[in-house]
């Protein structure tokens with residue numbers, strides 16, 4: 001089934017955990033693994049470096065269940081559904097099996113395109129016709145482009161996020177530069193609107209939606225690395241870590257493991273709704289790069 005997309009030495013498909021199909025991209029930029037369920041990046045090891053992403057040791061790998069870690073795709077709504085709390089949080093893209101659309105490799109990059117279109121099961125949750133493409137490019141950086149196209153006859157709205165779980169030395173010993181002076185909504189205080197006065201030094205729990213399209217840098221003094229996150233067409237940056245108490249109640253976060261990640265998500269969330277008329281498209285892009293902090 002994946003044979004036409006296999007590129008020897010660069011793109012390979014195999015059964016992953018729980019027999020969910022996975023794809024590995026390799027190239028001059030390093031290595032990344034992607035679950036075809038959810039089009040979810042599970043790992044990204046730039047050449048000669050450790051994984052940038054965190055993956056829970058107790059994650060479920062079952063059809064239709066969200067994988068905890070890597071980069072889940074939240075779509076066509078971010079967080080709880082605005083009108084119906086019975087619908088799955090963060091939409092259905094992260095729990096659906098995507099199709100492989102294309103693969104590509106040259107001297108600089110390795111690329112994979114995955115796609116999702118409306119189906120009888122998506123229509124039960126969301127009545128619109130759409131095409132969603134995630135392109136994953138492994139080069140000097142890891143670049144994700146998420147394109148939504150309205151293929152139906154009526155307008156629809158979406159919210160979305162690339163819900164990235166970065167692996168960190170300690171979640172309470174980090175600095176995130178680029179959010180200072182931006183407005184945010186604090187979910188832990190019923191979405192109270194606040195302004196980030198200083199550069200953010202997270203003290204979990206925290207759950208915030210920042211209004212910003214600017215890049216951010218995650219500085220990790222323990223892992224001695226600086227991760228730079230650039231965005232295009234993303235008006236929200238979400239920062240989340242559940243902290244010890246909430247994480248203790250999450251079956252798919254191993255005991256104490258919440259200190260090992262911070263989520264910094266490129267999105268269009270809350271009021272930053274994207275409205276698409278028939279045949280219109282919207283492409284949100286996120287690039288992730290790393291550099292070592294010298295002693």
Ligand SMILES: O=P(O)(O)OC[C@H]1O[C@@H](O)[C@H](O)[C@@H](O)[C@@H]1O
Nearest residue numbers: 066089090163187207208238240
């Ligand atoms: O447990 P889930 O559905 O993967 O969501 C995890 C978290 O995702 C974050 O993006 C939200 O801001 C949090 O409120 C939420 O708890």
